[in-house]
Amino acid sequence: MQRYFVTPEQFTDNTVVLTGDDAHHASRVMRMEAGDALIVSDGRSRVAQAEIRSLSPGKVEAEVTEWLPLSGEPRWSATVAQSLPKGDKMEIVIQKGTEIGAVSFLPFQSQRMIVQYDAKKEAKRIERWSKIAKEAAEQAHRSRIPAIEPVASWRELVARISGFDLALFCYEKEGGGHGLRDAIASRAKGWGDGERTILLIVGPEGGFTEREAEEAEKAGAVVVGLGKRILRTETAAMVGLSCLMYESGEMGGV
Template sequence: MQRYFIPAEQFFEDYVLIAGDDAHHLARVMRAEEGDRVIVSDGLAREALVEIREIAKDRVRAEIVERLPMDREPNVEVWIAQSLPKGDKMETVIQKATEIGAARFVPFVSERTVVQLDAKKEGKRVERWQKIAKEAAEQAHRNRVPAVDSPCDWKALLALAQEMDAAWICYEKESGSQLKPALRKLLSGESGEGARKKIMLIVGPEGGFSETEVAKAEAAGCLPVSLGKRILRTETAAMVGLTCILYETGEMGGD
């Protein structure tokens, strides 16, 4: 069944309004008719099965049939901090990690990042990334759409990392710390029972992190971790790390 995220102000007591691109998609692409049912969510606290009552040029009015539970989000909040990769790889990271269950994306520029930021294009780029996250969240039947931040520098990222319950930097030269024991240690902490932990997974560019960057990250409280013996592409590392975290927390059949 089709799912759409709509602004909270379009979600009323007995009905909802679907407007803009979503209304166009319903009417023109899906060729919806009165009586068809879809699922809508405000991405915050309300989700419902609705039945279409009116299809206009720029909006669709639908009656609420049943309120639905908001129970599809992971029990840990994982932020993906991704050094800007070349080409359209960032779009791939956002799309696939949203499907898997990422809560937020923090693009950043590090020492070996090849991509050059263009301030004039940044707004449109972030807007496109956010649209990709929305579409992926709808496809995966998420309750919420992950936020996509504007790109930041290394210093700003480390400041943000200090606000998390844990921040792990994927470092291919790290042989001592593994992701699994780091996660289990975090979840077994004094405040772990019943608390929704916030974890940041930091992934470097195609050329990896410099030793200086890793040292600064450790000084800021980040823990370098390995994702195994094989060297992963930058767009693969985030998806592998995120999947491992959600598996270990029971979101994908783990214990």
């Protein structure tokens, strides 16, 4: 069933209204008609199945037929901190990371990143990335849209490490030594069933410097490897996040 995200204001007690791109998508792309059902979420606390009563390219009105439980959200709240990669790789990280289960993305600057950061283009890029996260969340049947945070400096990122229950610094020089799984297992033993916050820090194409690794570790991050192979930056983010979801029981068993 097609799923859409709306603002809380678009909900009333028993109706919901789609506007803009969502209304166009429902009426023109999906060719929905009066009587068709869809699922709508306000991205916070309400998810409903609704039946379309009227529609046009600019507005779709639907009546709530059933309130649904929140679903599709991970047990652990994982934020992917990704050093800005070149080209459209950040879009890939956000799209696939949203599907896997990230709750937010924190792009940041690091010493060896290849892309030239342009603060003037930041608003447009974040708008683009937010749209990608929304579409991926709809496709993956998430109940919430992951947040896209403003681009942080290296110092700003390091200062935020202590605010997470666990920060994992993915470092290729760690190789097959101190692995991500071991780091999670050692920390998660006493966590119980409560929600935990995890920061997954991934470097750029050129990797991290030894000084960056030292600074992150000093701030409280656990320096980990993602296996014996060297991964592309966009692959590293997906592998690390998938491992987190597995260890939290997202794939069953725990």
